[in-house]
Amino acid sequence: MEYLYAILPWILIFGIFWFFLIRPQQKQKKEHQDMLDKLSVGDQIVTIGGIKGKVVKIRDNNVRIRVSSNVDIDFIKSAISKVKEKSKDSQDNSEKED
Secondary structure, three states: OHHHHHHHHHHHHHHHHHHHHHHHHHHHHHHHHHHHHOOOOOOEEEEOOOOEEEEEEEEOOEEEEEEEOOEEEEEEHHHEEEEEEOOHHHHHHHHHHO
């Protein structure tokens, strides 16, 4: 019985850490991966480094972004922080699916 009382605080601490730290981080990672999977040509995005641009081409794990006229930069997909605006084509497709 004494062992149970000795282990119980550690189990409680792990439960609190899991609930407040690990679980939200896993949820955020899943949402980011879903966003990357739904990425399509024409989306307005922001990279982790703060570069804003429009997706021009998507190949496997690489994304080509147009930051200015005739200026394209290649990025790894995971370097995309968020999608500011979905392209009209992808919005139309998602409305048709619903």
